[in-house]
Amino acid sequence: MAEPLSAAVFVAALRAEGVKVVEHDGWRTHNRNAKGPWGPVHGTMFHHTVTRGTANTVRLCREGYASLPGPLCHGVIAKDGQVHLVGWGRANHAGLGDPDVLRAVIAETILPADDQATADGNRHFMGFECENLGDNKDPWPAEQVEAIVRVAAAICRAHGWSARSVIRHLDWQPGKIDPRGPGLNWTDIKSRIEDRLGVKETPTPVVPKPARPKVDLSQLVAAARSNPKAKGQPVTYPGVRLVEAALVDEGLLAKTYSDGHFGTSTLTAYARWQKRCGYTGRDADGIPGMTTLRKLGAKHGFDVKE
Incomplete structure (x- = not known):
C-alpha cells in the first residue's frame, strides 16, 4: 500500500x-x-x-x-x-x-x-x-x-x-x-x-477471509428517521459510520459530515445514492432500503442484516 x-x-x-x-x-x-x-x-x-x-x-x-x-x-x-x-x-x-x-x-x-x-x-x-x-x-x-x-x-x-x-x-x-x-x-x-x-519468496499461508461488518437495516432506518435536523447529537447507531464512509468514498457526502449522526447531510447524500441506483420520488427520500443498502455494502465491504 x-x-x-x-x-x-x-x-x-x-x-x-x-x-x-x-x-x-x-x-x-x-x-x-x-x-x-x-x-x-x-x-x-x-x-x-x-x-x-x-x-x-x-x-x-x-x-x-x-x-x-x-x-x-x-x-x-x-x-x-x-x-x-x-x-x-x-x-x-x-x-x-x-x-x-x-x-x-x-x-x-x-x-x-x-x-x-x-x-x-x-x-x-x-x-x-x-x-x-x-x-x-x-x-x-x-x-x-x-x-x-x-x-x-x-x-x-x-x-x-x-x-x-x-x-x-x-x-x-x-x-x-x-x-x-x-x-x-x-x-x-x-x-x-x-x-x-534479490529476495526469494517463502511460502505464506492464505490470509483467512476477514469477517465483513454488518449493518442492521432496521437500526439504520431508525437512526435516519430520528431528529434528522438535530446537530451535535451522539452516535445514533454505530452502523451509520460505515454507511457514511461509503457515501464519502462515492463522493456524495463531505467528510466533515461523517460523524455517525444520520442528520440532514447524510439523509441528502443517501438520497443521491438512491437516485444513482435508479430510484426517484418517494423511493429516493434518503431513508435506506434493502436494495440500495446492499448495493452500497457490496462496493464498500459490509453486509446487511434485515
Missing part, C-alpha cells in the same frame, strides 16, 4: 532498472482522475491488448474508444521490449475485481481464486498493456518478457514491495484470460522479478 509515485520518480525508476522507455506527449498528466480516485496503490497488473502493430496499439491505449476513454493503461510494452508511457494517474485498465484478491495483494500472500467483481481496480493498480493478439498462438518475444520483468521489479523496488504485488488481469477479474500465449511463463516471470529484487 502506498501513495502513487510522481511521474518523474516513476520514469526514473524504470530507467534505473534498464527499461527502454518511450515517453509520449502529455503522458504525465493524461488520466481519468476526474472520474474517480487514484490511490492508494497496492500493486501492478499486466494485460494483453488483442491488437497487432505497436503504433496502432499505443494509439488505442492512449486514446481509448467511445465506450472506454483512454488512457487504458500507464504503459504499453511492445514486442521489441520498449515501454511506451501513455498516461499517469487513474486509467481504465483493471475495472472491477475481487476484493479478496486485493486484500491478498496488500498482505503479499497467496492469491485466492477470483469470483467477485466489486472492488475498484483502476484506483489501486498500475496497469501495463502488452502488445499481443491474445489468441494463445501469438508468441511473446524474449525482449518483451524481459521488459515485463524489469517494469515489475522497478515498481516493486520503488515501493518496497515483493513480487507478490505483481498480478495478471486473469487473477483479478472473473472471466478474464489475459495475459497468455507461447513464451509467457508467469511462474518464471515472478521468479525473475524476485531475482532482480
Whole structure:
C-alpha cells in the first residue's frame, strides 16, 4: 500500500532498472482522475491488448474508444521490449475485481481464486498493456518478457514491495484470460522479478477471509428517521459510520459530515445514492432500503442484516 509515485520518480525508476522507455506527449498528466480516485496503490497488473502493430496499439491505449476513454493503461510494452508511457494517474485498465484478491495483494500472500467483481481496480493498480493478439498462438518475444520483468521489479523496488504485488488481469477479474500465449511463463516471470529484487519468496499461508461488518437495516432506518435536523447529537447507531464512509468514498457526502449522526447531510447524500441506483420520488427520500443498502455494502465491504 502506498501513495502513487510522481511521474518523474516513476520514469526514473524504470530507467534505473534498464527499461527502454518511450515517453509520449502529455503522458504525465493524461488520466481519468476526474472520474474517480487514484490511490492508494497496492500493486501492478499486466494485460494483453488483442491488437497487432505497436503504433496502432499505443494509439488505442492512449486514446481509448467511445465506450472506454483512454488512457487504458500507464504503459504499453511492445514486442521489441520498449515501454511506451501513455498516461499517469487513474486509467481504465483493471475495472472491477475481487476484493479478496486485493486484500491478498496488500498482505503479499497467496492469491485466492477470483469470483467477485466489486472492488475498484483502476484506483489501486498500475496497469501495463502488452502488445499481443491474445489468441494463445501469438508468441511473446524474449525482449518483451524481459521488459515485463524489469517494469515489475522497478515498481516493486520503488515501493518496497515483493513480487507478490505483481498480478495478471486473469487473477483479478472473473472471466478474464489475459495475459497468455507461447513464451509467457508467469511462474518464471515472478521468479525473475524476485531475482532482480534479490529476495526469494517463502511460502505464506492464505490470509483467512476477514469477517465483513454488518449493518442492521432496521437500526439504520431508525437512526435516519430520528431528529434528522438535530446537530451535535451522539452516535445514533454505530452502523451509520460505515454507511457514511461509503457515501464519502462515492463522493456524495463531505467528510466533515461523517460523524455517525444520520442528520440532514447524510439523509441528502443517501438520497443521491438512491437516485444513482435508479430510484426517484418517494423511493429516493434518503431513508435506506434493502436494495440500495446492499448495493452500497457490496462496493464498500459490509453486509446487511434485515
